[in-house]
Amino acid sequence: MDMRTALDTGTVLEFSGIEGSLCRCTIERELARGAMSIVYDASYLNNAGARKSVRLKECYPFRLRLTRAADGSLLAEQQEAAAFQECLARFRAAFDLGNELFGTSGLTNCTTNMLDIYACNETLYVLSAYQEGMTLDAFAPAALKECLMLVRSTAEVIRRIHERGWLYLDIKPENIFVLEGTREIVQLFDFDSLIPADIAERCETEEYRISHTRGFSAVEQQRGDIRHIGRHSDVYGIGALLFALVFGRTPGAMDSLPNAAYDFDASRFNSRSYPDRLFFLMSDFFHHTLADYPLDRYPDMRQASERLTEMIRLADSTAMFLHVPPLYAPPLLLGRADELKQMERWLDDEQSPCLIVSGMGGIGKSTLVRGFLCRHSGDIVLWVQYHHSLMRTICDDAQLKINVLRWDEQEKEKDYFIRKLDAIRSLIHGKRCILVIDDCAYEAAQGLSRLLAVGWRVILITRRNDMADAYAQLRVSAIQDHETLRELFAAYLRQKPQPQETCYVDQIIERCQGHTLALELTARQIVASHLSLAHAAALIAHHGLDALGKEQIRYAKDLDTVSERVETIITGLFDFAGLDEQDRLLMKMRALFDAEQMDIHDFAKLLRLSSFDSINALQAQGWLSTDADALMIHPLVAQIVRKWPLTKAMRDAAISIMGTLNERLRAEVNAVRKEGMPSGRGDSQALKLGEAFLRSCSQTKTLWECDPCRRLRFACAAHIPRAKEEDILRYALPLIDDHEGLTPEEMLRLCDMCAEIYEEQHDHERAAQVIHTFRQPLLAQRDHHIHAQYCFIISGYYDDLLDGHYQPQDDMERTWLKRMSEAIDLAIRHMRKARRKDSKMLLCEYLRARATLLIRGEPERKLRIRKLLREMNAILKENAEPWLQCGCALTMAWYHTYVEEDFERTKIYLKKAWKAEQQMAPGDLDLIDDVLRPSANILLEWDEQQACVQLLLDGIQRCERHPGVLPYLRKKLELYSYLHDVCRWYDDEQGVAQISAVMQKEQQKLERQIRSSERL
Secondary structure (H helix, E strand, C coil), X not given: CCCCCCCCCCCEEEEECCCCCEEEEEEEEEEEXXXXXXXXXXXXXXXXXXXXXXXXXXXXXXXXCEEECXXXXXXXXXXXXXXXXXXXXXXXXXXXXXXXXXXXXXXXCCECCEEEEEEECCEEEEEEECCCEEEHHHCCCCCHHHHHHHHHHHHHHXXXXXXXXXXXXXXXXXXXXXXXXXXXXXXXXXXXXXXXXXXXXXXXXXXXXXXXXXXXXXXXXXXXXXXXXXXXXXXXXXXXXXXXXXXXXXXXXXXXXXXXXXXXXXXXXXXXXXXXXXXXXXXXXXXXXXXXXXXXXXXXXXXXXXXXXXXXXXXXXXCCCECCCCCCCCCCCCCCHXXXXXXXXXXXXXXXXXXXXXXXXXXXXXXXXXXXXXXXXXXXXXXXXXXXXXXXXXXXXXXXXXXXXXXXXXXXXXXXXXXXXXXXXXHCCCCCEEEEEEEECHHHHCCHHHHHCCCCEEEXXXXXXXXXXXXXXXXXXXXXXXXXXXXXXXXXXXXXXXXXXXXXXXXXXXXXXXXXXXXXXXXXXXXXXXXXXXXXXXXXXXXXXXXXXXXXXXXXXXXXXXXXXXXXXXXXXXXXXXXXXXXXXXHHHHHHCCCXXXXXXXXXXXXXXXXXXXXXXXXXXXXXXXXXXXXXXCHHHHHHHHCCCCCHHHHHHHHHHHHHHHHHHHXXXXXXXXXXXXXXXXXCHHHHHHHHHHHHHCCCHHXXXXXXXXXXXXXXXXXXXXXXXXXXXXXHHHHHHCCCCCCHHHHHHHHHHHHHHHHHCCCHHHHHHHHHHCHHHHHXXXXXXXXXXXXXXXXXXXXXXXXXXXXXXXXXXXXXXXXXXXXXXXXHHHHHHCCCCXXXXXXXXXXXXXXXXXXXXXXXXXXXXXXXXXXXXXXXXXXXXHHHHHHHHHXXXXXXXXXXXXXXXXXXXXXXXXXXXXXXXXXXXXXXXXXXXHHHHHHHHCCCHHHHHXXXXXXXHHHHCCCCXXXXXXXXXXXXXXXXXXXXXCCCHHHHHHHHHHHHHHHHHHHHHHHHHHHX
16 A cells, blocks of 8 residues: 655645746645655646646655655655665656757657756755646546557557657557647656666666556566666557456456467457457457467567557447457258259349348358358358248347447337338448348238348248239249259268168158158268167158148238148157167256256256266267367257157156256355355356256246255355346245245245345335245244344345444434444344354354444443454454455454554555455455445545445446446446545536536436336
């Protein structure tokens, strides 16, 4: 922590010039701090009697223990006097060098105009011209483009410094001044770190000290390896600066690897608001600036600046552009030469705006269209799935996304449809764009003319063959050419049939009438040696499709009938596959995991398989497939398998899976709770598997209502991250009224979870209902451990109602405080009698909470407070869990704030609290509630306004990393409210007005998001 004492506002400094002139400067406020100095806003009276603003930089090194005397002088201890004189000499040299650079063409506007240097207060002061703006560390760029422009401006200044023969070596936000009203020019104002660019070739390297700032300095600079320092060292600083502005943190070791991948979705800016090419260029930029090996970086700043300019052109988040997802070619496309030629002719015919591709389900329509379009990479291809109506499909921003264009909640669907089509028309003007709408219903033909007026080519894929006859039609039917079908079948068979088997192949093709899925599965069966071609042909004969022609699928009823026949084919294949009970059980369990991919090792462990033989056999038959370690099942196959009756063996296996997943999740939750986090991390494979399994089980009543399923639903709710409130409540709420089968510990956790969420939502009525619902079943346990935790949940409810007002102002607050105190005392009494493994640890937490309440509400009760703290600290010595250390350290910080006032000890305990919290790697919400807010409150009590405000702003920035997430929107508004109170406390009327305006906007955002969530 920076312990330097700045000059008070209003302090007058008298400076004497060489010719005896006198300059009196008045300190207005502290502006910034660096390693060597403190910068102030100051003013003086000019000869005309007008007060002029200036900047004043005081030489006050951070690393030296200097004492600020009553008259403002800086006094060095005897052992540090020489070091202080050395710093003063470097400070003066930096002034001379800064003036030299200021006088250089191209650097005058980019370096601070240092007017003069004066000796006063046993130190040196540099007087600089005043300009509106702020340092980059206090400036929050609102958009990615702004970040890039600031970094490019900095790179240009460094390039000019390089051209003058110097290296800067201290690129960091604190040294960059952002001028008001422009991002094209920034100023550098700290020149203490400059060294000659040819330093590696000189002999007198020992006279230069290499400084570095952690996170912004290259490896060679951190090591002080002066022989390997060069322009590339500043190139690293430019890369680190951009990285910090984009991700909100400095780059780590993993970010400097040659193959480092950067998660731009986790950046401070919504990556979906920019084209993909921007992030490709940015990744390349980081690879060539952050590399540990100097030769892997750009050799000079010009190349870095050019790449930044290229990125700026792509980073206009206000620009409107179409998001075009990639289109992947199908692995196999045989027997469709005629259809491909028809599509070629249609594409060449500019007078034909629409093509309708029809055919029965599973015949290969989408595969055909995808294969064709992948051969025309020069086109813009937009692929969407039909939903409800043509208008609704186009209005769906999740499928057809245009940057900065959104469906306003007050806007009618028809109005947005027209507005969106107008935007698309302007975006695709002069380009060939193809829109594909897959799985269209009959109604899609209505309103098609308005869609075609946009100017794109449209392909409708449908099972209907009677849609919009006025447009070009492509009927995709079963492949008729036997030679082509044989080739296709042989491709699936992976070998050419023997001549004597050709007749059986022809029989299979004739009976299946070329349905690709049926052919593929049959071929895989034969490859697995379960069937000979003769046997397969005989069995397929009983399940062939009749009347596959277009006339038979004219109506929806006929379509449903034919689709059922497709399923009948697949079902028939199951019948002759010779699947035994174990095979069917494996198929059923894999189908119950509603996930496209699943790790094969997880699947084997959950079913306690001793080997992969059964899975390999099913893969060989084509029922399952693998890609590396991913185990997959075709969606159509899964759909049919889920319809199988649930046998006793299948039910037992499903219950066993639920039990295993429940144990894994509970173990993870316990580990997380032991670290003090109130909910799970949410990124575990066990949670993903649990949710995937529950999605299918919800369709089967016998599984959904069994006790193991209840416990699994509870475990998932307990493990989901706190920010995903709706997901937690989706699993937890049904269990509140139907908690039969849950253990008392699970009921406690359920009560705590739901009450906490409702308290966060300021819905105290629902929170009270949840707590009351569990009163009877929990208190009926006659268990001190359970009683104590339930009482502590009650105390937390009243604590949330009080919202820190522990010195009540009215009868209501006095009642809440009395009930909170009674609940904590009751929790302590019960926990003292409990004898479980974690009883002592929880008792320590309850003692801490009671002591904190007395410290903040009745600090005069010192004997009672000290007694509680002695008992708390005695238990703490035996329980070193980080979450407990964090809470107890904060309580001790409060103690030295209110009871035994000692700011130094307060700071020591705050450091301990932050260190313990960081050991737990919590989410941003937990960090804000656990340490950030309490630390800000404590610092405010010590009148440390700047430190308090900085913490609150840090919390706001953390919330902004999670745009659109309701808990973070609420928390951000809450932090702004605290910031508003701080400004009001210090009579900062301008700050109060600014924050009030921001709060109004944030409140509107929150209300819009709440309405959006309610609609969903």
